[in-house]
Amino acid sequence: MADQKASTSIEAVESGLAAQGYIASRQIATAVYLSQQIEKPILVEGPAGVGKTELAKAIAAWRGMKMIRLQCYEGLDEAKALYEWKYAKQLLYTQILKDKLGEVLGGAQTLHAALDQLHDFGDVFFSKEFVEPRPLLQALEQPGGCVLLIDEIDKSDAEFESLLLEILSDFQVTIPELGTVSAITPPTVILTSNSERDLGDALKRRCLHLHIGFPEQRLEERIVESRVPGISQTLRRQMVGFIHEIRSLDLKKLPSVSESIDWARVLVLLQASELDTEIVKDTLNVLLKYEADIEAAVPQVATFIAKAARSNVFG
């Protein structure tokens, strides 16, 4: 039955990513599976530090493919994202080839004939030789396919989105002078966004839309376990519980998964066996990145530790 196969391959994605140290929720695994099956890019949204970029890296590592990353920023244009003419090389070649011009035009008697002969060579300078491929074009040219990560698409301009549309829907780009370049193997495309601005409908329509939020407690424990193997189970539970309490506060920047991992590493380094007020207060700056946030959290530390310990007993 097709259904049976589907659920096992979603599990295959899950375990494949897990082997790379990326613990995916079922929804993430489903998205990755579907994007392969129906050849669609994934648009990943969510707060910073929940593993959007990591997902692309994990997919690349799992499937043994190259990862090509395009970091977006305001003012990014096709010359930097797609391709550029090697203008200097073109000029240099014209200078060098000046002498050869006589040979090319040698046989021509009239100006007309000379022009005709020149026309035959005109396209030489607008050939593949003089194209400098940028990440997007590189991704299409990978013979074995690749993972194309278009990071923080929300930082780019709206025009840039339109530039992406052709690639996202058909895996091809059109270079006016050369014609259409199609992907040899369609790349797996991951776009990430922090929702800094709303993306266009046309872009969203071409993608699977995946929202990665903060993980559930159990999932986060597993993530920490896979990333920081040295940590004891009690400590892991306590710290994840504590972080979940912290996330309920109204903070400027909530601690994300990457911060949980950092904190776990710090706690292991300090050889803590369980949470206590002292050690939490000392290391709070690993979790929280604003002075105001730390000030808001400090008075709550004791209560949160107690709560985390309690949930531990029942959990």
Next chain:
Amino acid sequence: MRENLHRFFRAARGAGVHVSPAESIDAMRAVKQVGFSDRAILRDALLLTLAKSQDEKLALGDCFDLFFSQPEPRQDQPEAGSDDASQDSDQSSASDAAGEAGEGQPPKELGPLAQMLLSQDRNAIAAAIASASGAASLSDIRYSTQRGIFSSRILDAMGLQRLRDDLDQLTATNPSLAERLRAALDALREAVRDTVSQGLALYAREEAENLRNEILRNAPLARIERRQVAEMRALIRQIARRLRERYSKPRKRQRRGHLDVRRTLRRNAAWGGVPFLTAWKRKHRDRPKIVALCDVSGSVAQVSDFFLLLIHSLHEVVDDVRSFAFSSHLIEVSEILENNSPEEAMAEIMSKVGFGSSDYGSSLVDFEKEFMSTLTPQTTVIVLGDARSNNLDPRADILRRISERSKRLVWLNPEGRLAWGFGDSEMPRYATFCSVVRQCATAQQLERAVSDIVASYR
């Protein structure tokens, strides 16, 4: 199953998720991959392909749960379980005999519906209800008043007429069987009623919301009822978002177009004028600058409230905006608006200058004295007010000077044109110095006015 999916797409639209044909095709392809058997995976797949934001995901998730809590037509396994409570009620008498229909084979001469009811086959009944709701196009239901008509349509489609005949016949020949059949029919009616209610919840939401928004858009802002204020705020914010999306993007990038010959030559002097590095001409565009003067006196307070809200939710487009509020004297309110939530800001502004009787003359004097220097030839000045100055000196001469110093002077008046110039309205006198005078009494007019102003900078 495909039909089921199509109905789900309809329901998704009802829940406010935009499902275009292309998206529905994607969703079908995805569903083909994952199959129907695992609900959780099916749910994930539909959320991934259809919903395009977190809000939409939540709405669609609810919609999915509601939709698939309906009995499914054509269930493969009889032990699918988890049927509705309504289904169980008609099972109370002979639930154990459900699948087998062992005892009391229904007489052959009865119609199909009666056979089905008597054999107590839940799955068949559920399937029949589902297909009958399809035939009665339940997905067209829009208003709660249509519940009755859809119920009877579905029952008709299931063959109620034939059942009635059978009942009449049975009452004469086999009263006990007739009794059973009657009870089963009551349970069936109940199940159909539930189906229709669920259909209403699924399919009618969109229409109701659209209708309400449409009414709200055209309602006079000044006469909004208290309970509608929050909805109106949301609507205004929605308008601001749309305007922002429309106008904020292209401003950021300077266009590369023509070669700037002079700069190119200068940059390449070191290479003897061979242009290795190119310089391109840039287009410069005016940045929008807006100065808004809002009358917050009692009569127009609510309109200016919404107006200030709109201007300030727009400040991503309009990066230079200063707002002033006045009734008898004028103060700058830009900071109050930026640093507080809309509700707090409005309250603060109102407590400072609000609700007084308006004095346009002295307010204009205040403006000229302190803030005239904020005006540049790029500024658009927007005045929002009814121009009713309680027969005090209107000081139209100041307005003339404002108009001379700025790019444009737009007056938005919440009163209808008919009232201008009557009573203490100074509108005609002010209007001579304005570039544009418009009526602005509803959210829709507000949107158009602001849209025009922002568009003029492109």
